Amino acid sequence: HQPCPPSSRQEKEKLRDIELPIIDLLGERSEVSKLIVKASENFGFFKVINHGVPEHVIKVMEDESYRFFSKPASEKQRAGPANPYGYGCKNIGFNGDYGEVEYLLFHTNPLSISQTSKTISNDPTLFRCAVNGYVEAVRELACEILELMAEGLRVPDTSVLSNFLKDYDSDSLLRLNHYPPLPPLQLLQLLNTSPNQPPSRIGFGEHTDPQILTILRSNDVAGLQISPQEGLWVPVSPHPSTAFCVNVGDALQALTNGRFLSVRHRAMVNSCRTRMSMAYFGAPAPNARIACPPELLSPQIPYLYRPFTWDEYKKATYSRKLGDTRLHFFRVQSDLSE
Numbered sequence: 290h291q292p293c294p295p296s297s298r299q300e301k302e303k304l305r306d307i308e309l310p311i312i313d314l315l316g317e318r319s320e321v322s323k324l325i326v327k328a329s330e331n332f333g334f335f336k337v338i339n340h341g342v343p344e345h346v347i348k349v350m351e352d353e354s355y356r357f358f359s360k361p362a363s364e365k366q367r368a369g370p371a372n373p374y375g376y377g378c379k380n381i382g383f384n385g386d387y388g389e390v391e392y393l394l395f396h397t398n399p400l401s402i403s404q405t406s407k408t409i410s411n412d413p414t415l416f417r418c419a420v421n422g423y424v425e426a427v428r429e430l431a432c433e434i435l436e437l438m439a440e441g442l443r444v445p446d447t448s449v450l451s452n453f454l455k456d457y458d459s460d461s462l463l464r465l466n467h468y469p470p471l472p473p474l475q476l477l478q479l480l481n482t483s484p485n486q487p488p489s490r491i492g493f494g495e496h497t498d499p500q501i502l503t504i505l506r507s508n509d510v511a512g513l514q515i516s517p518q519e520g521l522w523v524p525v526s527p528h529p530s531t532a533f534c535v536n537v538g539d540a541l542q543a544l545t546n547g548r549f550l551s552v553r554h555r556a557m558v559n560s561c562r563t564r565m566s567m568a569y570f571g572a573p574a575p576n577a578r579i580a581c582p583p584e585l586l587s588p589q590i591p592y593l594y595r596p597f598t599w600d601e602y603k604k605a606t607y608s609r610k611l612g613d614t615r616l617h618f619f620r621v622q623s624d625l626s627e
């Protein structure tokens with residue numbers, strides 16, 4: 290590794306990591322559900338420990354992922370381009386978004402995993418099993434969290450949110466991200482142009498996740514930043530290493546009538562070390578109707594978003610740039626100047 294360049298004290302102050310709530314899922318159930326609701330309302334992000342996802346399931350997925358990204362570029366290209374599934378390098382989506390990242394994107398349907406794995410590995414069975422095992426385990430975790438959320442929100446049908454992910458036609462995705470460090474020459478150039486600032490490049494540009502819930506796992510290399518208010522970026526520490534980072538997606542913000550926040554975030558490239566992350570995006574089936582349960586509404590709290598299908602929302606997302614806000618187009622009395 291190259292030594293990390295020094296940064297000024299002032300910069301360090303500004304970049305102090307945010308301590309997201311760390312929620313122990315083995316705690317007392319009603320207490321855990323309250324903490325999850327509070328974190329989803331205040332930050333839209335939190336971490337979970339004692340999550341029940343077996344360490345070996347995570348390790349097998351991480352190892353397979355690492356093995357793939359270590360291959361020569363020409364071999365990786367054989368699994369691409371991501372249209373939308375498969376290998377992508379630097380190009381994110383189809384609308385000209387670009388970042389210092391390479392990735393593998395999967396639909397989590399077992400048949401689709403099997404198809405995509407064939408283009409990825411000389412041993413597709415191993416890769417397919419790693420992805421299937423990981424997806425199953427994180428889906429279970431996501432469903433458990435969604436049930437705790439529904440309990441905390443006092444919605445009578447506590448499976449109203451998790452059922453979206455349990456649907457056979459659920460449109461959930463898995464994304465494996467790989468952010469290589471800055472090449473030495475670029476690092477030197479950046480240090481020369483702004484010596485008092487830690488060199489930073491965008492790996493994955495700012496955005497909100499369109500789905501219901503994201504379950505993110507990363508190695509111990511920092512890079513994730515969240516934006517609690519416009520223009521402010523706060524790094525999220527990658528610790529504890531056993532935790533999963535969970536965030537509310539746009540669909541859940543709509544399902545909770547704006548009570549839970551889908552917060553903008555981005556990933557920066559570390560100047561010295563490789564960041565790896567694995568994001569499971571729990572999504573509804575294409576024809577599922579996204580509408581806030583009536584129990585969360587009252588004459589004082591009317592519908593904020595008109596009901597829409599996931600297919601409708603996905604089309605709106607994919608026709609736009611990564612950083613575009615899309616949920617406000619679905620607001621009742623939408624104020625497009627917002």
Ligand SMILES: C=C1C[C@]23C[C@@]1(O)CC[C@H]2[C@@]12CC[C@H](O)[C@@](C)(C(=O)O1)[C@H]2[C@@H]3C(=O)O
Pocket residue numbers: 373381382383384386462464496497498499500570606607608609610611
């Ligand atoms: C530029 C794009 C990539 C993206 C689809 C989009 O048109 C806008 C949203 C992007 C995003 C962000 C979160 C997830 O990583 C993702 C898989 C998703 O569902 O929405 C990506 C999409 C993508 O990479 O295809």
Ligand SMILES: O=C(O)CCC(=O)C(=O)O
Pocket residue numbers: 464466493498505507512513554555556565566568
């Ligand atoms: O790599 C990360 O930490 C974040 C990635 C992310 O936000 C995404 O894939 O949607």
Ligand SMILES: [Fe+2]
Pocket residue numbers: 496497498554
């Ligand atoms: Fe994201």
